[in-house]
Amino acid sequence: MADSQIPHLKALLGGRRGGLSRGRGRGRGRGGFGASHGEHEAIVDDAVRGTDQDAAGSRVSCVELGYLDDPYAKLFATRPSTRRLPLLNRGSYVRTSAIDLLIDRFLTTSPSSPKQIISLGAGTDTRYFRLRDKYPNTHILYHEIDFPMNTAAKLISIHQHAQLHTKLTESTFNIVPTQTSYYAPSYNLHSFDLRALATSTAETPPPHLPNLDRSIPTLILSEMCLVYLPVTTVSAIMSTFLNHYLSPSTPASLILYEPILPQDAFGRTMISNLATRNIHLPTLHAYPELGDQRARLRQYGLTDGSRAADNHFIWKEWVSEGEKERVAGLEMLDELEELDLLLRHYCVAWGWRDGGANGVFSTAWRDVGEQDGG
Amino acid sequence: MSIGGSDLDRAITQLRACRPIPENQVRELCYKARELLIEEGNVVGVDAPVTICGDIHGQFHDLMELFRVGGDVPDTNYLFMGDFVDRGFYSLESFLLLLCLKVRYPDRITLIRGNHESRQITTVYGFYDECLRKYGSANVWRYCCEVFDYLALGALVTGAATSLTPTDGPIAENINIDIPDVDCDIEIETLNAQGEIMYRYARNSDSQSSAASQANSNPASSSPIAPPTPSLAGVTGTGATSSANGSTRNDTGAILCVHGGLSPLIDTIDKIRLLDRKQEVPHEGAMCDLLWSDPDEIDGWGLSPRGAGFLFGADIVKCFNHKNDLSLIARAHQLVMEGFKEMFESTIVTVWSAPNYCYRCGNVAAILELGEDGSNGGFVRRSNGDRGGGGGGWVLGSNAGPNGTGENRRLSSVLGDSMQRTRDGPGRRYRVFEAAPQDSRGMPAKKPVADYFL
Numbered sequence: 001m002a003d004s005q006i007p008h009l010k011a012l013l014g015g016r017r018g019g020l021s022r023g024r025g026r027g028r029g030r031g032g033f034g035a036s037h038g039e040h041e042a043i044v045d046d047a048v049r050g051t052d053q054d055a056a057g058s059r060v061s062c063v064e065l066g067y068l069d070d071p072y073a074k075l076f077a078t079r080p081s082t083r084r085l086p087l088l089n090r091g092s093y094v095r096t097s098a099i100d101l102l103i104d105r106f107l108t109t110s111p112s113s114p115k116q117i118i119s120l121g122a123g124t125d126t127r128y129f130r131l132r133d134k135y136p137n138t139h140i141l142y143h144e145i146d147f148p149m150n151t152a153a154k155l156i157s158i159h160q161h162a163q164l165h166t167k168l169t170e171s172t173f174n175i176v177p178t179q180t181s182y183y184a185p186s187y188n189l190h191s192f193d194l195r196a197l198a199t200s201t202a203e204t205p206p207p208h209l210p211n212l213d214r215s216i217p218t219l220i221l222s223e224m225c226l227v228y229l230p231v232t233t234v235s236a237i238m239s240t241f242l243n244h245y246l247s248p249s250t251p252a253s254l255i256l257y258e259p260i261l262p263q264d265a266f267g268r269t270m271i272s273n274l275a276t277r278n279i280h281l282p283t284l285h286a287y288p289e290l291g292d293q294r295a296r297l298r299q300y301g302l303t304d305g306s307r308a309a310d311n312h313f314i315w316k317e318w319v320s321e322g323e324k325e326r327v328a329g330l331e332m333l334d335e336l337e338e339l340d341l342l343l344r345h346y347c348v349a350w351g352w353r354d355g356g357a358n359g360v361f362s363t364a365w366r367d368v369g370e371q372d373g374g
Numbered sequence: 375m376s377i378g379g380s381d382l383d384r385a386i387t388q389l390r391a392c393r394p395i396p397e398n399q400v401r402e403l404c405y406k407a408r409e410l411l412i413e414e415g416n417v418v419g420v421d422a423p424v425t426i427c428g429d430i431h432g433q434f435h436d437l438m439e440l441f442r443v444g445g446d447v448p449d450t451n452y453l454f455m456g457d458f459v460d461r462g463f464y465s466l467e468s469f470l471l472l473l474c475l476k477v478r479y480p481d482r483i484t485l486i487r488g489n490h491e492s493r494q495i496t497t498v499y500g501f502y503d504e505c506l507r508k509y510g511s512a513n514v515w516r517y518c519c520e521v522f523d524y525l526a527l528g529a530l531v532t533g534a535a536t537s538l539t540p541t542d543g544p545i546a547e548n549i550n551i552d553i554p555d556v557d558c559d560i561e562i563e564t565l566n567a568q569g570e571i572m573y574r575y576a577r578n579s580d581s582q583s584s585a586a587s588q589a590n591s592n593p594a595s596s597s598p599i600a601p602p603t604p605s606l607a608g609v610t611g612t613g614a615t616s617s618a619n620g621s622t623r624n625d626t627g628a629i630l631c632v633h634g635g636l637s638p639l640i641d642t643i644d645k646i647r648l649l650d651r652k653q654e655v656p657h658e659g660a661m662c663d664l665l666w667s668d669p670d671e672i673d674g675w676g677l678s679p680r681g682a683g684f685l686f687g688a689d690i691v692k693c694f695n696h697k698n699d700l701s702l703i704a705r706a707h708q709l710v711m712e713g714f715k716e717m718f719e720s721t722i723v724t725v726w727s728a729p730n731y732c733y734r735c736g737n738v739a740a741i742l743e744l745g746e747d748g749s750n751g752g753f754v755r756r757s758n759g760d761r762g763g764g765g766g767g768w769v770l771g772s773n774a775g776p777n778g779t780g781e782n783r784r785l786s787s788v789l790g791d792s793m794q795r796t797r798d799g800p801g802r803r804y805r806v807f808e809a810a811p812q813d814s815r816g817m818p819a820k821k822p823v824a825d826y827f828l
Contacts, residue, residue: 083498085498085499085825086498088825088827091827092827095827224827224828259826259827264736265711265735265736265737266734266735266736267736268736269730269733269734269735269736270734270736270826273733273734273826274826279828328679328681329681331498332495332498332680332681332682333679333680333681334489334490334495334499334680336679336680336708337708337709337710338709338731338732338734338735341709341735342827346827
């Protein structure tokens with residue numbers, strides 16, 4: 001007979017085997033800062049591959065249950081999907097739709113002018129393909145940066161599915177099996193460790209990013225990516241993007257999706273739970289509240305606007321009543337108090353520089369409400 | 375194989391070690407449990423003293439901690455208000471242990487149904503998968519679900535004392551409120567897992583107000599403890615509402631225990647008794663509401679964001695308590711970070727008994743002890759008679775909800791003064807505890823893994 005060694009559903013939901021994820025939990029890729037300790041590298045890479053696939057599975061769960069409309073999610077998932085708990089589906093929904101809203105406003109402001117998006121630690125994210133469908137006539141120059149293991153896997157998925165690679169090129173999509181980067185006029189997959197941007201000097205300049213445009217309005221997206229790096233490293237990375245890759249006068253913005261409130265009971269438990277998996281979130285301690293997130297954006301030079309709202313607020317204020325009703329009707333959700341706690345501990349923060357007033361970001365996000373206080 | 379007598383004790387021993395019992399024993403156990411439960415009414419009568427517990431959710435090691443803090447069965451009488459299963463790692467072991475204890479000591483332990491004791495919910499929230507994984511088939515899950523259908527929908531506790539016999543425990547460190555003298559009527563006491571006094575609230579004493587105000591009391595919560603007037607005494611029918619410890623004439627109303635809350639279809643407890651409960655929890659209707667509803671700071675009834683049951687306000691609770699001669703409704707169902715939460719001038723309390731819920735929430739848990747009033751003729755105090763029992767007393771939550779004086783005024787205008795003359799509530803001792811230490815789980819390979827958005 002089975003004994004108590006058999007793991008519980010929740011353990012499987014997490015999709016983690018063993019405790020060697022070393023800084024990478026489930027979720028979207030967490031940026032191209034790869035393993036650095038030789039002997040662990042293979043194991044870490046394996047764990048990361050697993051977590052990345054698990055992220056894809058989370059997205060599929062949301063899509064299959066009707067939370068999100070994303071025909072591409074299942075194309076990046078190589079494992080059969082596991083139904084996630086309603087609370088997690090709801091959280092994923094809020095996160096994705098919040099970022100979608102900010103990006104939609106950006107792309108629909110002066111729709112005829114070209115726009116650039118740089119997604120850090122994009123993992124199996126499908127956003128480029130969804131945007132292509134939604135804005136077929138908008139000139140979008142899209143970049144994803146992740147470490148080679150993730151970008152290679154992504155290229156293989158793209159290669160396998162015509163639905164994906166026909167979005168990238170009219171001609172034949174050719175890659176070699178070991179390929180980790182891909183460059184095209186609208187979609188670019190860069191494979192390198194983001195930390196390289198923090199350690200660059202005059203002698204060792206940061207990696208060349210093909211097709212990056214120095215001067216068109218640029219939105220940088222970090223969904224649970226920069227949070228894993230030390231505060232000073234993140235500042236240096238941002239400076240490299242905002243002053244080296246982009247001309248200092250280029251309108252630019254950063255959207256962060258990160259946990260907050262590390263000091264209350266839920267936050268402390270989160271930190272200790274993640275620590276047992278060797279996951280540490282340095283910037284969480286540095287920017288514990290919404291106000292700290294806003295101040296941080298200004299420190300990066302994004303001084304024309306800096307806003308933040310937690311996901312609880314976003315669900316309440318950004319999601320229309322009709323849509324709330326639709327989403328609430330998808331699954332019976334019994335974990336209301338827990339959902340509240342969870343949503344209050346994640347935030348979206350967004351800041352920009354564009355000369356203010358009639359700048360592209362100032363215009364795009366003028367009416368996007370943020371949360372008071374914090 | 376029969377599961378009577380010593381077999382049952384063996385099963386209890388095995389389950390206490392968090393090891394599942396064989397499928398044939400589960401079948402036998404569930405059969406016996408059904409025979410027992412079918413005899414219970416929809417609302418089980420329970421005599422104080424009793425310890426009331428909220429959600430467990432398969433957190434087996436924390437259930438063991440609960441027994442350590444609250445006393446073991448059968449030394450302590452327990453009333454569990456449902457949600458034994460789902461979410462945690464050990465729903466199976468937790469529920470089967472409780473069921474074994476129920477069969478072994480039917481008068482010492484009462485189990486009522488929570489909204490998770492349902493086929494539909496357990497297939498989403500883990501218990502079904504756990505059974506499948508641990509037995510390789512859904513048989514055990516099916517046996518358990520058949521038991522769920524027979525669980526009572528509520529319990530009515532009578533004979534509870536209106537004040538507590540003070541514990542002789544030490545005062546916890548870092549407590550900077552006045553602890554009222556033990557000679558006062560103790561209405562509320564909060565103890566930590568070591569039995570140290572964290573909070574004590576006395577009725578009708580000089581020290582109570584300072585203790586109350588310093589424990590962030592609010593006007594609405596303190597209003598019921600205004601000095602007794604003849605009319606107040608008259609309503610309670612005892613004339614002894616301010617009596618000292620040891621009165622045998624304390625008369626608190628009964629305490630209704632239910633997993634979720636009230637239903638717009640139910641205005642008397644007798645109507646609960648008339649329901650046909652032996653079925654899967656329906657998606658709507660009175661039975662569903664009792665298991666799904668939540669109190670909320672609203673007037674009257676509201677739609678529940680859970681998609682089942684309703685929200686109900688203070689006016690509903692006070693009306694219901696008055697009409698049914700209740701002094702308190704005890705319910706579970708909602709996570710509260712402090713383990714318990716009294717609302718609506720202590721006419722309803724939420725008790726939550728799953729610490730660090732889902733290994734993620736960081737909350738503490740609580741259980742609620744009600745003492746006996748000594749008027750149960752011939753009742754023999756058990757070996758743990760030091761818990762509860764004794765005096766007379768009243769009410770107030772150390773963490774009462776944000777209800778203001780406005781509610782009080784509104785009620786008196788809507789319901790008339792007589793509605794405010796609620797019965798004296800029982801003396802309430804909350805024992806607050808944290809999650810069992812990690813090492814006690816003895817499962818390094820199965821460290822709880824809580825999900826976050828990473």
